[in-house]
Amino acid sequence: MERLKRKEKCQLTEKFLQFGEGNFLRGFVDWMIDRLNKEADFDGGVVVVQPLAQGLIPMINEQDGLYTLYLRGLQDGQKVEETRVVDCITRGINPFENTDEFFECASNPELRYIISNTTEAGIEYKPNQNPDDFAGLTFPGRLTLFMKRRFDNKLPGFLLLPCELIDKNGDELKACVLKYAKDFGYGDDFIKWVEEENYFTNTLVDRIVTGYPRDTASEMEKEYGYLDNIIDTAEIFHLWVIQGDKKYAEELPFDKIGLNVLWTDDVTPYKKRKVRILNGAHTMMVLAAHLAGLETVKEAMDDELVFNFMKTGVFDEIIPTLDLPKDELIQFANDVIERFQNPFIKHYLLSIALNSVSKYQVRVLPSVLEYIKENNKEPKCLVFSLAALIAFYRTDAANDNPDVMEFMKTASVDDILSKEEYWGTDLSMLKDSINGYLKSIEEKGIRAAMEEVVNG
Numbered sequence: 001m002e003r004l005k006r007k008e009k010c011q012l013t014e015k016f017l018q019f020g021e022g023n024f025l026r027g028f029v030d031w032m033i034d035r036l037n038k039e040a041d042f043d044g045g046v047v048v049v050q051p052l053a054q055g056l057i058p059m060i061n062e063q064d065g066l067y068t069l070y071l072r073g074l075q076d077g078q079k080v081e082e083t084r085v086v087d088c089i090t091r092g093i094n095p096f097e098n099t100d101e102f103f104e105c106a107s108n109p110e111l112r113y114i115i116s117n118t119t120e121a122g123i124e125y126k127p128n129q130n131p132d133d134f135a136g137l138t139f140p141g142r143l144t145l146f147m148k149r150r151f152d153n154k155l156p157g158f159l160l161l162p163c164e165l166i167d168k169n170g171d172e173l174k175a176c177v178l179k180y181a182k183d184f185g186y187g188d189d190f191i192k193w194v195e196e197e198n199y200f201t202n203t204l205v206d207r208i209v210t211g212y213p214r215d216t217a218s219e220m221e222k223e224y225g226y227l228d229n230i231i232d233t234a235e236i237f238h239l240w241v242i243q244g245d246k247k248y249a250e251e252l253p254f255d256k257i258g259l260n261v262l263w264t265d266d267v268t269p270y271k272k273r274k275v276r277i278l279n280g281a282h283t284m285m286v287l288a289a290h291l292a293g294l295e296t297v298k299e300a301m302d303d304e305l306v307f308n309f310m311k312t313g314v315f316d317e318i319i320p321t322l323d324l325p326k327d328e329l330i331q332f333a334n335d336v337i338e339r340f341q342n343p344f345i346k347h348y349l350l351s352i353a354l355n356s357v358s359k360y361q362v363r364v365l366p367s368v369l370e371y372i373k374e375n376n377k378e379p380k381c382l383v384f385s386l387a388a389l390i391a392f393y394r395t396d397a398a399n400d401n402p403d404v405m406e407f408m409k410t411a412s413v414d415d416i417l418s419k420e421e422y423w424g425t426d427l428s429m430l431k432d433s434i435n436g437y438l439k440s441i442e443e444k445g446i447r448a449a450m451e452e453v454v455n456g
Ligand SMILES: NC(=O)c1ccc[n+]([C@@H]2O[C@H](COP(=O)([O-])OP(=O)(O)OC[C@H]3O[C@@H](n4cnc5c(N)ncnc54)[C@H](O)[C@@H]3O)[C@@H](O)[C@H]2O)c1
Pocket: 019, 020, 021, 022, 023, 024, 025, 050, 051, 052, 055, 117, 118, 119, 120, 121, 122, 123, 139, 165, 205, 206, 207, 208, 209, 210, 211
């Protein structure tokens, strides 16, 4: 079989610069751009820039930017699937090796949109960065250099659509760029240009992207009749909420071709709902589910005990802490459960478990703290999930920053709970419950311990 390759040179106009070549952007934004090109003649090519020294750019270029995206799920009880070769990526750049090629993109007058997804860790300001040390810069540091090149070229600014799952991602990215502009001594005119000629949106993305289908890839290649190293898989559901002036919606008419892209004045409630309920449910469930011997989210949904544990957490402990209309929250949670039950996708618990310490802080802990404040008692399933997290980090399955793994594996419960750097606050008040749950997990096993929490 031959590798997936273009038959003819790509003619698309490069309008997008995308920082990040990961599964998510390829299964979400690039799919939308591909549809916009094919269904609305948008003529938008995407130049993909690798944010870390190691990544998928060699594989992307080997396939001339092409890859297969396989979407599947249930709609009104029926299986719906879509397979397409996404062909909006014109080229990939590894800017650590081809720095000039990266900066030359700033001279392209057609370039208009900057997309990014560099994980929650990517939008970062670090003082004392050296603009001459490209490899040592953070993503916003490199973006500042790129924007300076654009400014020097006297070309128009950009519409920026960051997709990182942090609060106010656009505002944060802009704040980093402005700080770097100052640190690098780029002057007031440049700062004014960043402020006035560029538009940073805050956005919220939602789609379960399960990435490369390692179990079925070779079968799929046989069916497609070509080799593809970067097949991507995802659910059908998708939602992109963008906070920004609606005039930009007209420029990017995603909604006109039936895509679920919503422009709003305030993305905050959508974000809170999604992070607390969907990501919160994932993070509270996956560690205990893994300890209980399960492998995928679907298996967890089919396991009565784990399912009830997650459901109690969501409906009795997370939703009551959210100040959004209750009927909408319940509807959203029910939809999330249906998405988790998608029989066609294999979402591995261990891939969700990556970096669980920081995820717990952002996705679960706010619900725990608000629940305690409002009810003067602990939300038992969410607190149990922290005990399960500690038990999980004592196993070899944990995958996190090496310092975090070392600490979590060896520190006492007291030291873990008082580690404000991890939790943003001292959690020593949970000591008795966590010690009790850990003892119960150790002596009776995870299932019996969970059973007591759910039914006790
Ligand atoms: N997969 C999903 O279902 C999904 C859905 C919504 C949001 N997300 C978010 O998207 C992010 C990426 O997910 P993915 O599935 O594409 O993962 P991935 O591992 O396929 O891609 C990660 C990307 O982030 C970059 N990156 C990692 N650490 C970085 C750092 N410190 N600085 C700059 N760039 C960095 C990598 O170079 C790569 O481009 C996750 O953080 C996740 O929160 C994922």
